[in-house]
Amino acid sequence: MGSPIAIVDCNNFYASCERLFQPKLNGLPVVVLSNNDGCAIARSNEAKALGVKMGDAYHLNKDQWAKWGMHIFSSNYTLYGDISARVMRVLSEFTPDLEIYSIDEAFLGLSGFADPEGHARTLRETVAQRVGIPVCVGISTTKTLAKVANRTAKKTPDSGGVCYLDTEAKQTAALARLALDDIWGVGYRLPRRLAEIGITTPLQLRDACPTMIRQRFNVVLQRTVMELQGTPCIDLEQDSPDSKTICTSRSFGRYVEGYDEMAEALTSYVSRSAEKMRKQGLATPAIMVLVQTNKHKPEQPQYYATRGVKLTIATADTGRLIRAALWGLKQIYRPGFRYKKTGVLFLDLAPAASVQGSLFLRPDSPERVRLMQLVDELNARHGRDRVRFACSGLDRGWKLKAEFHSPRYTTRWGELLNV
Structure with missing residues (x-):
């Protein structure tokens, strides 16, 4: 048996962040929408x-949701990111031993603790007291079983938000209550393929031969089986690996038909990607630009294109990256279409300090380098895009729709909560 591993998962995280500053929403239905107020991403x-x-x-359900008294919010990633950092x-x-797995999840190594x-x-109570976000904790001997324990904690009200599967009997009982696609590492397509060899439940998957699973499927599913059997195969990653690519791509708040507006949007996305890249100390030698019409409107003329641009030398300079991106955009932009999306992808990222001239x-x-650092510092201190390249535009009518955006209570002086 391995050392105890826990996963802490914030409950309905985005909705909980909105409730944190509006306690009147406690007990009421809350939905947070994706970019452009598209669809439900938190409930x-x-x-x-x-x-x-x-x-x-949202557009298909807004009338029904209004009848139900649903409280709707546009995604507020600035707020959610700050609350996540506090958690x-x-x-x-x-x-x-802490591995930040996602914005609302983290794995914890609990080796050496007498009472995990x-x-x-205590951890759960402390997070609730100091941050105000409810969490559930699942503990077991592997990451996959910890995920099972976490799901059990959420679904079992009398657990008090904590479940420790420290024996095979408890693990068996928890797995018996789950469906196959509830298991971490089992994608939505796998259950059908597994059913072809007689595996239709998590317990049957746990009891399968790992070698056979690898031969018929892949090593990833083999590790899942071994983890369900109590053999740790997925280590804690305390140091996040450097990104190999960075992408910023957004749907517009309305259709864009002119080149100038498209260039404004692309410039803004390049600036955002470059800022992310510099935070990691990376540089890129190549980028890819994309444009796309609305694929959900087949009655309209459709167009999709990408263009790769190879730089003469890797860079993290926003100005150089904007020039390269706009050159790529000119190669693929075609008039006469109603564009819904553009974006940029930075490729083959490597440490900026190792770029060879x-x-x-x-x-x-x-x-x-210092100029870019100053721009990043000013924007971090005074708000995103406070200092930006002029070609990213002023009016920005193409920006994402966010009709239900809540204030950024913790990161903007002008949006502090009034009491």
Whole structure:
């Protein structure tokens, strides 16, 4: 048996962040929408009970949701990211082994703790007290079983938000209550293929031969089987690996038909990607630009195109990247279409400090590096795009729709909560 591993999962995280600053929403149905107010990406338990499903489109359901008294919010990633950072800081005080898995989940190594379950209950209470976000904690001997325990904690009201599957009997009982596609690592297509060899439940998957699973499927599913059997195969990753690509792509709030507006949007996305890249100390030698019409409107003329642009030398300079991206856009832009989306992808990222120059090519100069640092610092301090390239536009009528956007309570002086 391996050392205890826990996963902490924030309950209905985006909805909980909105409730944190509007307590009147407690007990009421809340839905948070995706970019452009498209579809449901977070639901309170009350909204789930009314039948709202992940991915339900807002424009198709808004009348019914209004009848139900649903409280709708546009996604507020600035707020959610800050609250997530606060939760993770608290979690880091409870273990030296912390892997931040996503914005609302983290794995914790609990090796050496005499009472993992008691430790987890204290952790849960501390997060609720200091941050105000409810969490559930699942503990077991592998990551996959910890996920099972976490799901059990959520579905079992008398668990108090914590479930410790420390024996095979408890693990068996928990797996018996789940469907096959509830298991971490089992995608939505796998259950049908597994059924062809007689595996239709999590317990049958656990009891399968790992070698046979690898031969018929792949090593990833083999690891899942071994983890269900109690053999740790997926280690904690305390140092996040560097990104190999960075993509910023958005649907427009309305159709864009002119080149100038398209160039404004692309410039803005390049600036955002470059900022993300510099935070990781990386540079890119190549980018790809894309444009796309609305594929959900087949009655309209359709067009989709991409163009790769190879730079003479890897860079993290926003100005150089904008020039390259706009050159790529000119190659693929076609008039006469109603565009719904553009984006940029940075490829083959590598540490900026390791970029090698040559006789005729030089890496980003120290002056430009410092300039980019100052721009990032000013935007971090005073708000995104406070300092930006003029070609990213002023009016920005193409921006995402966000009709139900809540204030960024914790990161903007002008949006602090009034009491």
